[in-house]
Structures are given as structure tokens and as C-alpha cells.
Amino acid sequence: MTPHTVVLLRAIxxxxxxxxxxxxxxxxxxxxLGAGVAALLEGSGWVRAVDADAPVPVAESCIEVTLxxxxxxxxxxxxxxxxxxxxxxxxxxxxDRLLTRLTRSQLDRPVRECRIHAAAVADDGGTxxxxxxxxxxxxxxxxxxxxxxxxxxxxxxQITVHxxxxxxxxxxxxxxxxxxxxxxxxxxxxxxxxxxxxxxxLPVGDLNADARHRLTAxxxxxxxxxxxxxxxxxxxxxAHPGSVRVEPIxxxxxxxxxxxxxxxxxxxxxxxLADLAWLAATVPTVRLVYEDxxxxxxTVRELLADPPxxxxxxxxxxxxxxxxxxxxxxTDAAIVAAxxxxxxxxxxxxxxxxxxxxxxxxxxSEAVTxxxxxxWVGDVSPELRTFAGALEAVGVVRVVGDSGS
Numbered sequence: 001m002t003p004h005t006v007v008l009l010r011a012i013x014x015x016x017x018x019x020x021x022x023x024x025x026x027x028x029x030x031x032x033l034g035a036g037v038a039a040l041l042e043g044s045g046w047v048r049a050v051d052a053d054a055p056v057p058v059a060e061s062c063i064e065v066t067l068x069x070x071x072x073x074x075x076x077x078x079x080x081x082x083x084x085x086x087x088x089x090x091x092x093x094x095x096d097r098l099l100t101r102l103t104r105s106q107l108d109r110p111v112r113e114c115r116i117h118a119a120a121v122a123d124d125g126g127t128x129x130x131x132x133x134x135x136x137x138x139x140x141x142x143x144x145x146x147x148x149x150x151x152x153x154x155x156x157x158q159i160t161v162h163x164x165x166x167x168x169x170x171x172x173x174x175x176x177x178x179x180x181x182x183x184x185x186x187x188x189x190x191x192x193x194x195x196x197x198x199x200x201x202l203p204v205g206d207l208n209a210d211a212r213h214r215l216t217a218x219x220x221x222x223x224x225x226x227x228x229x230x231x232x233x234x235x236x237x238x239a240h241p242g243s244v245r246v247e248p249i250x251x252x253x254x255x256x257x258x259x260x261x262x263x264x265x266x267x268x269x270x271x272x273l274a275d276l277a278w279l280a281a282t283v284p285t286v287r288l289v290y291e292d293x294x295x296x297x298x299t300v301r302e303l304l305a306d307p308p309x310x311x312x313x314x315x316x317x318x319x320x321x322x323x324x325x326x327x328x329x330x331t332d333a334a335i336v337a338a339x340x341x342x343x344x345x346x347x348x349x350x351x352x353x354x355x356x357x358x359x360x361x362x363x364x365s366e367a368v369t370x371x372x373x374x375x376w377v378g379d380v381s382p383e384l385r386t387f388a389g390a391l392e393a394v395g396v397v398r399v400v401g402d403s404g405s
Contacts, residue, residue, distance in 0.1 A: 010171035011215035043172030128217035254285035
């Protein structure tokens with residue numbers, strides 16, 4: 001049995017962050033793949049110094065994983081703290097499965113900050129561009145082009161918002177290219193992928209010998225990815241592959257998009273919504289409509305070097321207080337806020353987050369005033385009862401007892 005050690009580094013905080021390490025001990029029971037898997041996942045040797053006095057990484061956790069051969073099916077049996085997996089006996093397939101598990105394990109860490117499903121790259125000055133899009137939209141492919149062109153990689157899958165420090169952070173992981181995605185990579189990088197039908201992992205050193213992982217950076221632009229052939233209406237002409245459109249997105253719309261990519265809204269809605277509101281209100285957001293990732297990467301570098309104006313809109317996030325809170329149930333007949341609901345005010349508009357369906361319910365200014373007056377105890381006027389009925393129908397308030405006739 002041959003042990004191999006993989007270290008995932010991540011930063012907590014801002015300009016002078018604490019650096020923590022998650023260590024994975026990989027025990028290989030004669031599969032012959034352990035060393036290759038560890039080399040693909042190990043990123044600590046490719047981290048750019050956070051600052052001159054960066055602390056020694058603090059060991060946060062240790063994960064033990066065992067690889068055992070399954071010769072009858074040409075497979076590998078993976079045993080880890082998350083359970084067991086059986087995958088084909090191929091280095092990149094084993095590494096990709098472990099990377100998925102390790103990435104998911106980062107969400108189980110008890111942190112206050114919000115994580116979002118996004119990629120991010122940074123320049124030499126430590127300013128970052130966030131890349132947002134649904135799974136399969138091309139985040140990893142575009143990140144690969146950007147790192148190949150000289151930028152540093154934060155992460156291609158999961159970004160942490162450090163609102164108090166005005167930064168975003170990530171943990172070290174290679175760029176994961178989905179099966180069939182290698183044809184969209186830079187030609188010399190695509191040549192490193194011998195089997196286009198398999199998922200493939202690309203360490204930063206394979207993308208650019210001078211590129212590094214960066215654990216934290218200051219976001220200056222959020223880029224929502226859109227492929228023209230996907231966004232085009234029926235009958236609408238699709239742009240030429242070499243063309244790119246940059247469309248500004250207002251802060252309120254950006255906030256809604258960020259919520260759709262949040263990985264923490266249900267677990268800690270108030271903290272997550274505050275982080276996302278800050279990001280939407282202080283970092284300009286654009287939609288990048290393109291067909292060719294190489295051409296799009298030039299535009300992202302231009303946006304990073306000369307970002308759009310900062311939105312600078314007011315925002316506030318508040319949870320129900322006093323008896324309006326779900327855990328502080330009134331004894332009298334009342335109308336109270338539903339459990340987990342949070343009020344978000346951003347750029348002159350207001351929403352209540354409803355956690356069951358993970359939706360934002362838009363409120364008028366009058367509705368905001370009424371919401372802030374919760375709970376309504378005792379007899380309720382017909383006006384308030386009508387309003388409460390509409391909010392109860394979308395799950396943001398509850399009627400307790402007989403609140404009046």
C-alpha cells in the first residue's frame with residue numbers, strides 16, 4: 001500500500017488572510033494510479049504568495065481515501081468518508097471523481113461566508129473577474145483560455161464571497177473539462193487531452209507554466225456567460241462565431257442571477273443574501289454573449305483591465321425581529337413571518353426571500369412598510385388581511401389562530 005498526500009489550500013479573509021489546508025491521504029492498494037491522481041489534484045506547489053508575510057497554512061482537516069483494484073471490471077473501488085465509489089481504472093476518471101467529492105466537502109465546512117457556483121481568474125494586481133453560468137455553460141473552458149493567456153486561477157467551480165474584506169476566495173483545484181469539451185480549448189492545450197470522450201483535469205501548470213493558483217482577490221467585474229445559439233429567439237440569427245456582445249446588467253437583475261448561483265441560500269439565507277447583495281451593489285455585472293471561447297477570453301481580459309463603472313447602490317438585508325421571528329411564536333392570534341424569510345432592499349426595490357421554493361418575492365413600498373410591522377397581533381383590518389393572504393399564498397407569512405374576520 002503506497003500513501004500519497006494531496007493538500008488543498010484555501011484563504012479565509014482579505015488582504016492578509018489566514019491560509020488553511022485540507023489534507024487528503026490517498027492510500028493506493030496496487031491500482032498503480034495513486035501517484036498520477038495525486039499529481040493532478042495537488043495544487044499547493046502552484047500557489048502565488050498571498051503576501052510577503054503569509055502565514056504557514058493551518059491544518060484544518062484530514063481526509064483518508066483508499067483506492068483498491070477491481071480487475072474483473074477494469075475498475076477502481078474508492079473508499080472515503082463520504083461513502084464508496086466504483087469508477088473505471090483511468091487516472092483522470094478517478095481524479096475527477098475525487099475532485100467532485102472534495103469540492104462538495106468544502107460546502108460542508110461550517111463557515112459564515114456565501115459560496116457561489118462560479119469560476120474566477122485574477123491578474124497580477126490581484127483583481128478578479130467572476131464567471132457565472134449554469135453547469136455546461138463554458139465556465140471551465142473560458143477559465144482555461146484565460147489562464148493559458150497569463151491570468152491566475154482562483155477556481156473554476158466554487159467561489160467564496162468575503163464581504164467584510166471586499167474580496168473573493170477559493171481553494172486550489174485543477175480546471176475540470178467535461179467530456180467532449182477539449183475541442184473548445186486552446187490548440188496546444190487540447191493536444192494534452194488524448195481522449196476527448198472523457199472528463200479531463202488540467203493543472204494550472206499545464207495551461208501556462210507561469211500561471212499560479214491565487215487564493216484571494218478583489219472582484220472588479222462579474223461576467224454572466226451566454227452562448228448566442230442558446231440565447232437566440234426562434235428565427236433570430238445567431239452571431240458570427242468571432243463576434244462578442246457585452247451587455248450591462250442592472251444591480252437588481254444581477255442580484256437575482258447571483259441568488260440563482262448561490263450554494264448557501266437555504267443553509268444560511270440572511271448571511272448569503274447579504275453577501276450577494278453586496279456583490280451586486282458594488283461590483284459591475286455584464287452578460288457576455290459569444291460563440292468562441294478564445295475570442296471571449298480577450299474581452300474578459302479587457303473587462304478586467306478596464307472594468308465598467310461601479311454600481312454603488314444602497315442595499316440592506318434584514319430578518320424578522322422580535323415576535324415576527326418563527327422561533328418566537330405569538331400566543332395571540334397573529335400574522336407572522338414564515339420561517340427562514342429574509343427581506344432584501346436593493347437599489348430602490350425590495351424582495352422577501354422564501355426558502356422553501358428558493359424564490360424572491362417582489363414587494364411594493366407599501367408592502368415593505370407592512371412587512372416591517374410584523375407581527376400583526378389581534379384583530380386585523382380587511383386591507384391587512386388581503387395583503388396577508390397574498391403573502392401567505394407565496395409562503396412568506398403564516399396566519400396563526402383567528403386574526404380577525
